[in-house]
Amino acid sequence: MQWDSAAYLQFGAERTQPSVDLVKRIELERPRKLLDVGCGPGNSTQVLADTFPNALRIIGIDSSPEMIETAKGDHPDMEFRILDASALPSLGENDFDVVFSNACLQWVPDHPRVLRDMLALLRPGGVLAVQLPMNYEEPIHQIIKGLAASDDWRAELADARTFHTLRQEDYFDILAAETGGFQMWQTTYLHRLPSHEAIMDWYKGTGLRPYLSLLSEDRARIFERAVLEEIVKRYPKQRNGEIIFRFPRFFFTASPKA
Template sequence: MQDWNSRQYLMFANERTQPAIDLANRLMGMEARRVIDIGCGPGNSTAVLAERFPGASLLGIDSSPAMIEAARAACPGAEFQICDAGRELPALGDGFDVAFSNACIQWIPDHPRLVRDMLGLLRPGGVLAVQTPMNYEEPIHRIIGEVTASAEWRDYFPNPRIFFNLTQPEYFDLLAEVSSGFAIWETTYIHRMSSHEAILDWYRGTGLRPYLNGLPDAKKPEFENEIRRRVIERYPARPNGEILFRFPRFFFLAYR
């Protein structure tokens, strides 16, 4: 699988960063000396943390060298390192006041273990703050699932993408078991997209990436054309030409 494309990801930097801002705002009034950004991507969430916790020691981790390179350029006051959050978090030690993760954990398996590992990074009383997309019922996800499972395309994808998120009740039960206190909530963002092509551009940076990487170059335009055709059908343009693009996201805070 090819590495993440930070430039593609940041085409919608404002929209992708807003959930990180909203999550950080739930930490208002909290003091922090050490903060870790798990799955920091190109550093947009780390910059939010730098503003929220001025003077704190910030560590951003990501498994993508391209994202880490972009993050170092975007947030030079923080430390960044390549780290596989699914396997290597315990090696980072503990003592962090805040462990923060914006739109990362959906790519990592075994969330019962992952949440325990993230809580293990904290000092007693520290807080874990997480946001993960939960937009599986939205048209774009249904379209990708339909196309990749169709007779024309399924042979190219012998190992369909697995979504690792738990259900909201499962997160409730897990957090009740492993934390000293927690809060969960969901926010649906309604983005104003300038065109149907903008929706494809958004997903080229995330949800379509594993499928495009698995296709021969000659087949990619045909595959995208089929996705585009269905997007046009199921996301009607408004009278002013814009498209409403709903994006539900799930949040939780948990305390060690």
């Protein structure tokens, strides 16, 4: 599945805000070596660089060549590598002060293993900081899931990539067993979008891609129209014509065991 950095960055400010909020909870005065797991086009990596200007090295990794190409072009002074988050031991480095990941791990299977791998990259006293979308009960996901399972689409979309996010209770148990201490919280962002079409544009950059990638061009357009019709029904307009687009996100920070 290919990623489109331009589509992703169409809502760059909204997608970057959780990184800004997460990095504020990293309670280290002068971290020197940082890793951004699932850096995308480099917007979250830039947040790390702006917050910790004295850092000696900040490395961004992503499995998407398209995203890494954009990141290198937009941030030529930073270090980026193509690497899947499920293969962190192959990075060949450790002793990071911070391992950071914003809206990436939902695409990666086996979170107990991945989180152990992330913690293993930290030096003693380092910080793991993670944000995951937790919006699967919101209308947009229910619309897409329901259509994909319907008679009209089931045969074509049966192999659509699923998200790997666990329950918050599961993350609690993993972190309680694997870390020296942790904090968890959730924030629901109320994004102001100008139209129902803007919700479609948002999801064509992320959550719709596993579905659209399995369809022909004509069938993809039909599926998009079907999704938009349901969006119009489920997301009412405000008096000024804008749409409130709710987006819950789950955060945690943790430190490795001593």
